Amino acid sequence: MAQRDSESGTPKRLAMLPYGRQWLDEEDKAAVMKVLNSDFLTQGPTIAAFERGVADAVGARYAVAFSNGTAALHAACFAAGIGPGDEVITSPITFLASSNCVLYMGGKPVFADIKPDTYNIDPDRIEVAITSRTRAIIPVDFTGQPAEMDRIMDIARKHGLVVIEDAAHSLGASYGGRMVGSIADMTMFSFHPVKHITSGEGGMIVTDNESYYRKLQLFRNHGMTRDHDEMEQNEGPWYYEMQALGFNYRMTDLQAALGLTQLGKLDKFVGLRRDIARTYTEAFSDIPGVIVPFQHPKANSSWHLYVLRFELNLIGKSRQEIFNDLRSANIGVNVHYIPIYRQPYYRSLGYSDIGTSQAERYYETAISLPLFPQMSGSDLMDVLNAVKRSVEL
Numbered sequence: 001m002a003q004r005d006s007e008s009g010t011p012k013r014l015a016m017l018p019y020g021r022q023w024l025d026e027e028d029k030a031a032v033m034k035v036l037n038s039d040f041l042t043q044g045p046t047i048a049a050f051e052r053g054v055a056d057a058v059g060a061r062y063a064v065a066f067s068n069g070t071a072a073l074h075a076a077c078f079a080a081g082i083g084p085g086d087e088v089i090t091s092p093i094t095f096l097a098s099s100n101c102v103l104y105m106g107g108k109p110v111f112a113d114i115k116p117d118t119y120n121i122d123p124d125r126i127e128v129a130i131t132s133r134t135r136a137i138i139p140v141d142f143t144g145q146p147a148e149m150d151r152i153m154d155i156a157r158k159h160g161l162v163v164i165e166d167a168a169h170s171l172g173a174s175y176g177g178r179m180v181g182s183i184a185d186m187t188m189f190s191f192h193p194v195k196h197i198t199s200g201e202g203g204m205i206v207t208d209n210e211s212y213y214r215k216l217q218l219f220r221n222h223g224m225t226r227d228h229d230e231m232e233q234n235e236g237p238w239y240y241e242m243q244a245l246g247f248n249y250r251m252t253d254l255q256a257a258l259g260l261t262q263l264g265k266l267d268k269f270v271g272l273r274r275d276i277a278r279t280y281t282e283a284f285s286d287i288p289g290v291i292v293p294f295q296h297p298k299a300n301s302s303w304h305l306y307v308l309r310f311e312l313n314l315i316g317k318s319r320q321e322i323f324n325d326l327r328s329a330n331i332g333v334n335v336h337y338i339p340i341y342r343q344p345y346y347r348s349l350g351y352s353d354i355g356t357s358q359a360e361r362y363y364e365t366a367i368s369l370p371l372f373p374q375m376s377g378s379d380l381m382d383v384l385n386a387v388k389r390s391v392e393l
């Protein structure tokens with residue numbers, strides 16, 4: 001629904017269209033109510049049911065749920081044995097959590113540049129960044145398009161590195177016909193409300209590796225075990241043992257119940273996201289100065305984000321002008337992401353933008369459009385019209 005903005009006279013939606021939004025129905029709400037009326041608000045049976053559901057959906061043997069995706073990444077770095085002095089290679093074009101998890105363990109994130117077409121980490125730049133201290137790679141499936149996982153796994157095997165795939169954007173995606181979650185050593189999913197399915201806050205690591213699985217469980221619960229087979233000693237049936245410095249990173253049963261009913265809608269949600277992305281690409285492909293997202297032939301994205309890039313000199317506007325045009329039309333655009341090394345905290349650690357020119361070029365010209373499964377046809381038209389109005393001569 002468009003009205004005229006009283007000051008500029010340009011058409012404007014009545015309400016801001018967010019860039020992402022959850023979609024909850026009565027089934028979801030009833031599932032949470034059922035847990036509220038049960039004996040277990042946390043540490044109950046719904047956690048394992050949600051873990052089994054996600055593991056089966058993505059083709060993994062084990063899954064461990066966490067309070068959020070950031071906690072899950074932290075745990076994965078613990079399970080991978082990242083410690084002081086260890087280097088972990090990741091992309092600079094991602095959310096802060098992808099590299100903060102390395103800092104939590106005392107390790108050093110190393111940023112390898114992205115590819116100019118997919119905006120995902122460039123395997124050639126990973127190889128160049130490997131040193132004798134490199135222990136792991138954290139590829140990020142940016143926007144929902146999987147990173148080049150076949151090449152990344154080959155590089156990791158060659159150098160004995162652990163691969164932790166940040167799949168916060170790519171639940172339901174596949175690469176080379178394999179589901180994301182069945183490729184890397186460990187794969188992280190997030191269930192924040194803007195992601196594909198939500199549990200309020202929530203995250204998960206899936207893996208086929210039993211040793212990682214045990215360590216993830218330990219880390220989630222204070223580094224503590226009650227499994228007598230796992231213990232160094234046994235002082236009796238009451239005995240519990242702390243074997244590492246873990247955290248309380250548990251998910252509640254309330255969250256797991258919501259996640260589980262949401263999981264049943266994943267195929268529908270991903271299908272709708274793909275439909276919207278296709279409509280965007282069809283609408284924007286022929287506009288001079290507008291660059292639509294390139295898709296690697298092996299990747300089948302689940303489309304968390306839809307990023308447009310602009311040839312600003314051709315359009316004759318700055319990125320900020322286009323951004324402001326869209327925001328003033330109540331289109332909730334965003335920029336994903338500011339290269340991590342630009343953040344003051346990272347600068348204080350000595351990071352700068354040397355050698356990541358593709359990330360810089362990407363960042364200066366990118367805008368993410370609203371994309372979520374419940375977007376209506378008229379929401380979509382509002383975005384198409386607002387973008388065209390801003391960039392067409």
Ligand SMILES: *Cc1c(COP(=O)(O)O)cnc(C)c1O
Pocket residue numbers: 068069070071094095097098140166168169190191192201202203
């Ligand atoms: C959302 C997100 C995370 C962290 O997930 P939370 O559940 O919000 O902690 C990590 N990496 C990326 C790329 C994300 O988008």
